[in-house]
Amino acid sequence: MPQFSSAARGLLLLGVSVALALPAAAQSTKTPKYSNEFLNLGVGARALGMGKVQVSLADDATAGYWNPAGLANQTHKYDGVLMHSELFSGVVKNDYAAFSMPLDDKSAIGVSVLRLGVDNIADTRNLINEYGYIDYSKIEYFSVADYALLLSYARKVSSVEGLSVGANGKIIYRNIGKFATGYGFGIDAGVQYNHKGWNLGLMARDITTTFNAWNINSTEYLKGINSRIAIGKDSIPKNSTEITLPRFVLGAGRRFNLPKQFSALLAVDLEATTDGRRNTPISTKGVSVDPRVGLELGYKNLVFLRGGAGNYQKIQDFAVNSNGTYNSSWKGQYTLGAGVAVSGLRVDLALSRLAVEKLGSASQTNSLIVSLGYGFK
Numbered sequence: 001m002p003q004f005s006s007a008a009r010g011l012l013l014l015g016v017s018v019a020l021a022l023p024a025a026a027q028s029t030k031t032p033k034y035s036n037e038f039l040n041l042g043v044g045a046r047a048l049g050m051g052k053v054q055v056s057l058a059d060d061a062t063a064g065y066w067n068p069a070g071l072a073n074q075t076h077k078y079d080g081v082l083m084h085s086e087l088f089s090g091v092v093k094n095d096y097a098a099f100s101m102p103l104d105d106k107s108a109i110g111v112s113v114l115r116l117g118v119d120n121i122a123d124t125r126n127l128i129n130e131y132g133y134i135d136y137s138k139i140e141y142f143s144v145a146d147y148a149l150l151l152s153y154a155r156k157v158s159s160v161e162g163l164s165v166g167a168n169g170k171i172i173y174r175n176i177g178k179f180a181t182g183y184g185f186g187i188d189a190g191v192q193y194n195h196k197g198w199n200l201g202l203m204a205r206d207i208t209t210t211f212n213a214w215n216i217n218s219t220e221y222l223k224g225i226n227s228r229i230a231i232g233k234d235s236i237p238k239n240s241t242e243i244t245l246p247r248f249v250l251g252a253g254r255r256f257n258l259p260k261q262f263s264a265l266l267a268v269d270l271e272a273t274t275d276g277r278r279n280t281p282i283s284t285k286g287v288s289v290d291p292r293v294g295l296e297l298g299y300k301n302l303v304f305l306r307g308g309a310g311n312y313q314k315i316q317d318f319a320v321n322s323n324g325t326y327n328s329s330w331k332g333q334y335t336l337g338a339g340v341a342v343s344g345l346r347v348d349l350a351l352s353r354l355a356v357e358k359l360g361s362a363s364q365t366n367s368l369i370v371s372l373g374y375g376f377k
Contacts, residue, residue: 001294004101008122008194013175014105027238033117033214034275035210035275036184036210036212038114038116038148038205039114039148039172040205040207040247041094041116043062043066043083043098043112043114043371044062044096044337044371045337045339045350045370045371046062046064046306046337046346046348046350046373048308048335048350048369049306049307049336049350049351049369050267050294050295050296050335050340051293051294051295051334052294052308053253053267053268053292053293054066054251054267054294055190055201055203055249055251056192056199056200056251056253056269057199057201057251058078058083059074059075060074060079060373060375061072061112061373062075062081062098063075063100063110064098064100064150064152065112065150066203067192068110068152068153068154068166068188068189069154069165069166069190069192070144070164070166070192070201070311071109071153071154071166072106072107072108072164072192074102074108076375076377077101077102077377078101078376079373079375080099081097081098081099081373082371082372082373083095083096083097083098083369083370083371083372084369085367085368085370086095086367093117095133096115096371097113098110098111098113099111100152100178106155106156106158106200107153107156109153110150110152110153110154111132111150111152112149112286113149114148114150115146116145116146116246117143118143119143119145121142121144121177122140123140123142124139125224126139126140127139136211142176142177142178142179143175145173146172146174146175147172147173147174147338148170148172149171150168150188151168151169152167152168153167158373160193160241162193162194163191163193163372164190164191164193165282166190166192167187167189167190168187169185169187170185170186171183171184172184172186172210174214177220178217178220179217179220179221180215180217180237181214181215181217182212182213182214183213184213184242186205186206186209186244188203188205188206188207189203189204189207190204196253198252198254199251200251201249201251202248202249202251203251204246205246205248206244206245209245209246211241211242211243211244212241212243212244213238213241214242215239216236216237216239216240218236218237221237246274247272247273248272249270250269250270251270251362253266253267254266255343263297263298263301264295264297264298265295266293266294267295268291269291269292269294269310270289270290271291272287272288273287273288273290278290279314281312284330290312291310292309292310292339293307293308293309293310294307294309301341302342303339304338304341306336306337306339306350307335307337308335308337309335310332310333310377311330311332312330312333313332314329315328315330315331316330317329334351335352336351337349337351345372345374346371346375348373349368349370351366351368351369352369
């Protein structure tokens, strides 16, 4: 059994306490689930190939997203990452870019930009003109997109070797064509502790809660003859404020050196949400916990193979048993990945497989993620 320092034990106890003993106010909140969920899809093909297990491991530019404390541990003076992925047969585009650099031997900064969007959506409300004929020239196109800018700062704690802390300030912009815009601001905080091959991490997202203020353009909703007919007596959406409650991720990882210059990295994350009961293996009125596990096999720190599992949900079948009840089973999201690192250049690929249930029959949809990273001195 490994012997941890008092700082490591304190970090572990703090993480367990925060994740499992959250404020009682979260149990009665009326805030929506899955607010700003585009920020929880994950970034970097290395991380996504390992099932999004990164809170204790991230030490490059992606740490600004996973755990800003990891920026203080990056090995290159400058580091940058680009990622692109497409979801649902390319309908949804997911893009990410990040850059980080140290300020001195104790501190570092980073900046990350994310976009998730669907483009070229046809607005056909005016397709039929006032004479009852179809006029294709009247079709307009718009995009629905979510943007986030993360500004990160990290610093090593001089009094405890291997301990670093960090924080994000994030600005959010959400756009639904000309119909609505939303602006938000939030703060994340993180801790990492590395000791004798062990990695521990704690990430608190939206620790102060994140507020999105929505502005609805009611004029656009009423634009055109057909839209006025379609809306009828339905009420037009009003300006509103959306709140994102805190989310905590506790992680641990361990690296093993294997024979013939092979290595293995095994890590586990526990993600606790505070917006009420979710369909997760551990689910209560106040807190839901989603466990994840990831593995990376490396050869000479040059070639890597990865795998991960998480996002387990209980899926109910539509078929009825002989006793009149429905079958249900646990299904998860499984990922595979590969990477090559040469002279500071990192090329990573990930294949994420989502289990989709449709009328009782299971089908699979795959998402290919590509990311490029480069660190130089």
